[in-house]
Amino acid sequence: MASCSRGYGLGRDILLLLPRSAGSASCFQPCATRIYQARRTIRSIRTFETSAHLHAKQKNAPSGNKQKPAPKKPPPPTLPYQPTKGTPAATAAATAKQNAVALSVAERLAQRGAPTVLYEGPSHFWLRASGLSASVFCMGYVGVHYWSIMVHPPEGLPWWVPHAFVPILMLMGYFGGHFALGAANIVSSIRAVPRGSLPRSYLTGGAATRRRSKAEERSLVALNASPVALEVALSQMLPLLPPKRIVVAPEEVALPFKMQSTPVGRGETAAARASGRSGGVMDKIAAPFEALGRAVKGPFSGIVRGLTREGFAKIQVKGDKYKIDVLGGKVLEEGKILDHLVAYRPDRVSSQSLSAQGP
Numbered sequence: 001m002a003s004c005s006r007g008y009g010l011g012r013d014i015l016l017l018l019p020r021s022a023g024s025a026s027c028f029q030p031c032a033t034r035i036y037q038a039r040r041t042i043r044s045i046r047t048f049e050t051s052a053h054l055h056a057k058q059k060n061a062p063s064g065n066k067q068k069p070a071p072k073k074p075p076p077p078t079l080p081y082q083p084t085k086g087t088p089a090a091t092a093a094a095t096a097k098q099n100a101v102a103l104s105v106a107e108r109l110a111q112r113g114a115p116t117v118l119y120e121g122p123s124h125f126w127l128r129a130s131g132l133s134a135s136v137f138c139m140g141y142v143g144v145h146y147w148s149i150m151v152h153p154p155e156g157l158p159w160w161v162p163h164a165f166v167p168i169l170m171l172m173g174y175f176g177g178h179f180a181l182g183a184a185n186i187v188s189s190i191r192a193v194p195r196g197s198l199p200r201s202y203l204t205g206g207a208a209t210r211r212r213s214k215a216e217e218r219s220l221v222a223l224n225a226s227p228v229a230l231e232v233a234l235s236q237m238l239p240l241l242p243p244k245r246i247v248v249a250p251e252e253v254a255l256p257f258k259m260q261s262t263p264v265g266r267g268e269t270a271a272a273r274a275s276g277r278s279g280g281v282m283d284k285i286a287a288p289f290e291a292l293g294r295a296v297k298g299p300f301s302g303i304v305r306g307l308t309r310e311g312f313a314k315i316q317v318k319g320d321k322y323k324i325d326v327l328g329g330k331v332l333e334e335g336k337i338l339d340h341l342v343a344y345r346p347d348r349v350s351s352q353s354l355s356a357q358g359p
Contacts, residue, residue, distance in 0.1 A: 126302025259335030
């Protein structure tokens with residue numbers, strides 16, 4: 001039907017282009033005008049026929065049923081959580097484990113019932129020997145020249161020489177005191193002592209009639225509140241003198257560094273490296289030579305450290321500053337226990353202690 005309608009329309013278009021008669025007025029119109037009008041007529045007829053065909057096709061097509069979306073099902077109701085009841089033995093074990101985790105380090109140390117060594121320093125014999133020798137030399141120089149030049153100057157000595165020796169003698173006296181004090185106030189050991197093992201005088205502060213300052217009152221309160229106390233032993237300047245012991249609460253000790261980050265905490269000392277050998281054949285062969293090397297290096301290193309104070313860091317105990325050796329000695333569990341007990345206060349202690357630790 002569509003092809004027949006197009007053929008019929010095309011025939012009518014051709015008939016419109018042909019003149020009806022020779023005498024009609026269309027013969028006198030120009031050819032271009034006639035062609036333009038014929039094209040417009042053909043276009044309108046084709047548009048009408050095409051739209052009519054499409055309309056009939058859409059009308060005859062069956063209309064599809066639109067599918068509606070399925071309704072959403074509500075989520076199933078959640079059941080309340082009901083913990084399963086365990087056996088009494090499992091419950092008791094879980095409770096004991098939680099109590100063990102919650103137990104602090106100080107309480108665990110107190111449960112041992114005996115003092116626990118947290119830090120033990122190395123021997124400083126050669127350090128004291130070198131420091132005292134240098135101090136004696138400097139003080140002897142000051143005494144001899146003061147007596148021979150300042151008090152009894154020789155005859156013919158110019159007048160300005162005794163005056164010139166004044167700054168020299170003062171400088172030598174300063175170095176003598178510096179070398180002598182280099183071997184003093186060194187921490188030899190730190191122990192954690194249970195509070196029950198302390199004498200009663202430490203917990204009460206001595207006689208009750210004695211008047212105590214506010215600092216002493218705070219120290220007594222802190223010492224009675226802590227499960228353990230720290231016993232800090234200080235070596236004296238002379239080797240034969242017994243060490244001085246200070247019993248304080250852990251919070252009264254301040255470190256400007258972490259003991260875990262020091263060479264003694266990381267196990268980088270010579271003794272730690274020697275004990276970490278595997279024990280093979282080559283290690284047994286090299287052991288005597290290593291022992292000889294340590295025997296030669298020990299005194300030399302002690303003499304140098306006595307003059308330069310290398311490898312010491314400052315700590316604060318009850319507001320006073322002391323020195324601790326971080327290049328040698330032993331610490332418990334790589335210094336983690338000591339770091340947990342004492343306070344980390346880098347702002348209260350001089351920052352020079354960090355740079356004095358050495359490599």
